[in-house]
Amino acid sequence: MSDNTTSIVLAGVGGQGILLASSIIAKAAMIAGFEVKMNEVHGMAQRGGSVIAQIRYGKNVHSPLVEEGTAKVFASLEQIEAIRFAHYLSPDGLAVVSTQTIVPVTVSMGSGKYPQDVKQRLEKIFKNLIIVDALGKANELGNIKVANVIVLGAISRGLDLPLETWHEAIKSEVKEKFADLNIRAFEAGRNS
């Protein structure tokens, strides 16, 4: 637990664009002059399963893995995944949760229930919580694929990286023709 290292954990469901969001955070931290390490999940775990990505930045970073209970910011692109991985957040950390719901196949099979009181649970778990209707906002922007970058905008409120590093990071990580759209998505999330 190096005191000067900032840890971030992103959760969601395989295919939601967690990897892009985490790459942008890593890039922004790098542009801001920090050493960065990150870890992501590939392979079997990606096929619609629960996934997390971990990013750490600071002056001198060793482990790419975040210890449970130490993340400064924790975000989830899916509601119940926020609950599943909530224990990564530090007691004073910021949680950002997208209201998107993806019902697991186990629910359809009758071997589990999607909880109806997600909002109450989130409010009980997280002291410092931003709930974002990322899918709704992405729809307003005309492309549901930017929901992840909207969440990223909200995440940025909990991190000490300058705004211009975020913009620069987005431009470097997305295709040029989607840069403007993604920057608007980021702003929508940052101002939510």
Next chain:
Amino acid sequence: MELLSGNEAFARGAYEAGVTVAAAYPGTPSTEILENIAARYKKDIYCEWSPNEKVALEVGAGAAQTGARVLVTMKHVGLNVAADPLMTLAYTGVAGGLVIIVADDPGMHSSQNEQDSRNYAIFAKVPMLEPSSSAEAKEFIKIGMDISEKYHTPVIVRSVTRISHSKGPVELCQRIQPRTEFGFVKNPQQYVTIPVWARKMRVQLEEKLGQMLQASNESPELNRIEWADEELGIITSGICYEYVKDIWPTASVLKLGWSNPLPDTLIKDFAAGVDKILVIEELDDILELRIKAMGIDCIGREFIPGIGELTPSVLRQCKAKMQGEEYIVPAPVEESKDLPARPPVLCPGCPHRGVFTVLAKNKVVVTGDIGCYSLGSLPPLSSLDTILCMGAGISMAHGMDKAKANHKVVGIMGDSTFFHSGITGLLDIAYNKGASTIIVVDNRITAMTGHQENPGSGKTLMGEDTIEASIEAIGRACGVKRVFSINPYDLAETSKVIETEINTNEPSLIVSKAPCPLAVGKPVGHKRNVDAEKCKVCGMCLKIGCPGMEGGEKGQVPKVNKLLCAGCGLCEQVCKFGAITMDKEI
């Protein structure tokens, strides 16, 4: 400075080292190494997906014997397949540089076992390097090439999931220009392993190991002591080094980057400078046992688990335990206890779903294999009964048949697995008069690892057009007479062919043909809707296990998730009440 994953850094290392040939079979977590070589360096490096790891290593051996610098990559279980050439390649040695990257998967994120590849280096008597970060991943390929050329030996570089799939800063350097001419220099006493010459090679191999032992003791860029507190000295390697630096920031550390041959003198020097030695290694207790065998007292396995992957949290717990304290890692919150699980599933629109839907209806034992279709083992399809290794889906079916099992057996595997090691099993069935039904789910791509080309795809890793190997033709050439191609999206046809063949007393090969929709990048067809008036809530459409069909509370009409539905129409075909209809939207 760039932020590269371990796998990107390995690829960069090959480029900078002047590698000109690279071969691999895809396997998580190693796959992206060759993908990156193809994407960024194919102008300078010939690269290929070989049909399996044994072929890849033999291609690598041939290339290296012409004096080229060569990279071969695979996942840990791939090294089992390539073990045969490895063992003897250590005897003949190599003329050029040959580095084998093997990526272990502690914790089994995407693997069927968590074998520790460090054993292979000792077993095969070849050097092993273990990078701790992306920066070292790149550098160790270059150093590995130098060692390989200096001692004429293949070198294994060991990665793990957390090295391959973690990103970290890497300083880029220029490419070392490779030589301009390659050619094999005949020397039968060096390259022909008939016993009379192999016995001499065996002696030379031990001499090389002796020289390398000395070198590993004197290679501070690989094996270094970081002196700090004298009370505790930690000996570690690979990714664990980074965890150690976080958890024991004040301990003295001996970081082993070249772990075989084990630098004995260095270890003795380290031991002399600290009060107590703790060995931290992931999986087997290889270092600990060898250090103890040197007569040096150390602790390790009694505090550090040997099952699963080590993480900073696990090590923080170990540290507390060593100090007689307790550290409780924050556990999932109370509110998460009743959450529905979210296991990986076959994607919406996956063509394998039709085949498993039919198999689930039939009382058969299904011997399965490694690939996306492994997911057919999970509920609600639950129709895959064994997974052993690449190829066993076919051969085990034959074994059950020959044991006169009191049930029907169907063997199933994918196209890439069939090319990898299914053909010999099929030949065995035809040759030895078996009667198994074999299904090859042929989506023309190696899907599970992220869509790599294979001999059936019509494209090489270099991006060139090539042959599209026919599984049906291979089956016929093996001597299988009953060969069928089916469209797995047509449930009636799929059902008819599979059921007929299960009940036929001779070998049959059914090729289920449909490309992976994710690889094609297009939906299969029009999205579907559930007509609430016609729906009787019988649940049939939920039994196919499609994430695009969402069931609710008991008695509630299921609904199609339009974001996920790929329009394969399987749900429509299993609905007996005509309640599922086609949407205008594709």
